[in-house]
Amino acid sequence: MTDPTSSSAPVQKTDAEWQAVLAEKGAEPGAFQVTRRAATERPFTGKYNAVWADGSYHCICCGNTLFDANTKFDAGCGWPSFSEAVPGAIRDIVDRSHGMVRTETVCAQCGAHLGHVFPDGPAPTGLRYCMNSASLDFQPQE
16 A cells, blocks of 8 residues: 555655544544555444435545546445546555455545545446545535
């Protein structure tokens, strides 16, 4: 997995600065570990797993728009899943941790760990962006 602290992302902050940003935004308790240390929340525990409202999902760290809610689908995996990201919003990184090869997704603006993307999603993309709720901030459509 990537080390977001050594990222070449445009927005960079110290751990203390990220913790302050997340606290100011009222982020979930595990948000720092998920976004800055690539932790994974337990399945079916994230606040956005069962949210189906219109709107958009943003990076909890920097506010970058990541997904439109109309690309969200129920993958049954226990994490919010999307079939398509906003173009240019996410960077993919090869993740060889835990004895397997996966594709990690990070915010293109700040390097925050978001989750992983898998090639088993619905048409037309065939992708399943499996995200941690703790890395997201949902903005309902007005």
